Amino acid sequence: MSAAPHARPLHVVVLAAGRGTRMASARPKVLHALAGRPLLAHVLDAATALGAARVTVVVGHGADAVEQAFAGHAVHFVRQEPQRGTGEAVRIALDAQPATTADETVLVLYGDVPLTQPSTLAALVAHAHDALALLTVEIADPTGYGRIVRDAGGAVRAIVEHKDADAATRAIREINTGLLAAPRPWLHAALARLEPDNAQREYYLTDVVRQAADDGLSIRASQPAHAWEVTGVNSRAQLAALERTLQHTIAQALLDAGVSLADPARIDVRGTLACAQDVSIDVGCVFEGSVEIEADVTIGPYCVLKDCRIARGTRIAAYTHVDGATIGADNRVGPFARLRPGTVLGADVHVGNFVEIKAAQFDAGSKANHLAYVGDATVGARVNIGAGTITCNYDGAHKHRTVIEDDAFIGSDSQLVAPVRVGRGATLGAGTTLTKDAPPDALTVSRAKQITVTGWKRPTKEK
Ligand code: UD1
Ligand code: CA
Secondary structure (H helix, E strand, O other): OOOOOOOOOEEEEEEEOOOOHHHOOOOOHHHOEEOOEEHHHHHHHHHHHOOOOEEEEEEEOEHHHHHHHOOOOOOEEEEOOOOOOHHHHHHHHHHHOOOOOOOOEEEEEEOOOOOOOHHHHHHHHHHOOOEEEEEEEEOOOOOOOOEEEEOOOOOEEEEEOHHHOOHHHHOOOEEEEEEEEEEHHHHHHHHHOOOOOOOOOOOOHHHHHHHHHHHOOEEEEEOOOOHHHHOOOOOHHHHHHHHHHHHHHHHHHHHHOOOEEOOOOOEEEEEEEEEOOOOEEOOOEEEEEEEEEOOOOEEOOOOEEEEEEEOOOOEEOOOOEEEOEEEOOOOEEOOOOEEOOOEEEOOOOEEEEEEEEEEEEEOOOOEEEEEEEEEEEEEOOOOEEOOOOEEEOEOOOOEOOEEEOOOOEEOOOOEEEOOEEEOOOOEEOOOOEEOOOEOOOOEEOOOOOOOOOOOOOOOOOOO
């Protein structure tokens, strides 16, 4: 997304004071997650993409939680308590943020309408340089929405709320999405003239439309490219449906970019997933944070990949969990592998089932194929780590490092009590508890000598 150039400074006002009763949640609605991020974060992304000079978020219900969640963002919060309508909400926002220039454009967004595309909003803002610009859409069931009333010539005359509409008006299927843009001086004056003379005793933002018609300000209605751009979230069912819509568009973009998806309906991207060509992703994978995958990588079913990079040709097998790792080219990882933050794997590394790696580097050609914990370690090239190997990196107070040099062979069921070093080409016998450095090119083994007791009888129960 790139910032759309526009001549006038843009002030985005986001309405987010409502209760969100139908979410049946203690959490404010705009903090519920879509694709892993709060609804409000998606709306603020759109404001950023438009190059907004100022963003004001109107909060009310759950204001403390919303302000806390977005502390550090370049937005102003204003409180609307109690909530007496969308018109009052916008007026409060403008009162709290005096105009810096006379030619400011105001764009009103809803905190619970997360997927409006910047191109749709840029068109709305462009229309608003000398007009009231409305975003409208025709829907099959307009129940509950404000209706767009046009005159015989097709010009918009008013918006009539469902609760205030007669039967003829209720038959209109073009509805108000709620998103609009207008020149600030006119809008500010129009908001000051609102009266709550309607079924809900509220200050309706939509009443400015009738004022524009009376003032001779032109009214331009435009439509989004896709209906889902203006879908609001009022319930968990609507949130879940919108999640599927968003995931579907992400999956389509991946397919278009040359990625194979075993089932486009069974992938979840909660962040950014950048894939080169001929990446293949099996069903049920979840991608979180920022994930970068190079060409010819295969991801098996039910993997969770978070904040990681995977170099070309690597195969990740089923049920692998990756978080904060850098994986080299032509690796074999999984099934059931867990790569934790600070894992850096070179080329041709093999990590097998039930292997956990944390804050450890593996150079090219090294293998840990079964049942191992390798934490806080530096592993050289062509090292073989046997099944059941554990780096004992934690003494209860501090973490210590294990160094395993090139071409070392760690026998099965060894414990490496850090800090400790295994020299180049060294071999550890199976079952070694290594507490001192193992010299290079030698066999080190710490194992009680094997004995056999002849004539020994197994205990038996008395009859
Ligand atoms: C509003 C529009 C209606 C439109 C519909 C689209 C008005 C009067 N009506 O309906 O024409 O079809 O949206 O969904 O504008 N909010 C506040 N403060 C308030 C009231 C609402 O911040 O005092 C916020 C809500 O949190 C929400 C948004 O404004 O994000 C819309 O409020 P909501 O009650 O959902 O919309 P309606 O008034 O029913
Ligand atoms: Ca709503």
